[in-house]
Amino acid sequence: MKQTLPALALAAALLAGCDKPPQQPAQAAPAAPPTQVGEASYYGPQFNGRRTASGERFNPQSNVAAHRDLPLGTTARVTNLENGRSAEVRVEDRGPYARGRIIDLSPATADQLGMRHQGTAQVAVQPLREAERQSPSDAH
Helix, strand or coil: CCHHHHHHHHHHHHHHHHHHHCCCCCCCCCCCCCCCEEEEEEEEEEEECCCCCCCCCCCCCCCEECCCCCCCCCCCEECCCCCCEEEEEEEEECCCCCCCCEEEECCCHHHHHHCCCCCCCCEEEEEEEECCCCCCCCCC
16 A cells, blocks of 8 residues: 555656646747858850750840759849849759859849859849749649
C-alpha cells in the first residue's frame, strides 16, 4: 500500500495535464533571402534566342536575369547603387560565370538601370517573391 500511494499520486499528476491539447510552437514564416550587393553585367547579343536554364528562349527586350543561387522564377528588384535606378527582373537562367559578378541582366534591364554604356555596375539584388511551385500534373 505504501508503494502504490506514490505511484497513484504520480499517475494522477500526469493525467491532470491530459485535458488540454499540447501547444504547438508557433512557426515563423521562412526568412526572405537577404539582399546581395555586387557587380552586375548584361547578356551579350550571342545569347539572343538561346534557351535559358528554365527552358524559355532568351529575349533581350524582356526583364529576365541569370543568378547562381536564387530559384528559377524568383522575382527580384535590382537597384543600380551608382544612380539609384531600379527594375524588377525574373530569374530564368543560371550565371553569371565571370568572377566577381552576382547577376546578369537583359540588355533592356541594363538600359533601365542606366548601366548599358559602361557594361557593369554595382547593384543591390533584393528577392521579392519566389515562383509558385507547380505540381507535376500542372506542368502539362
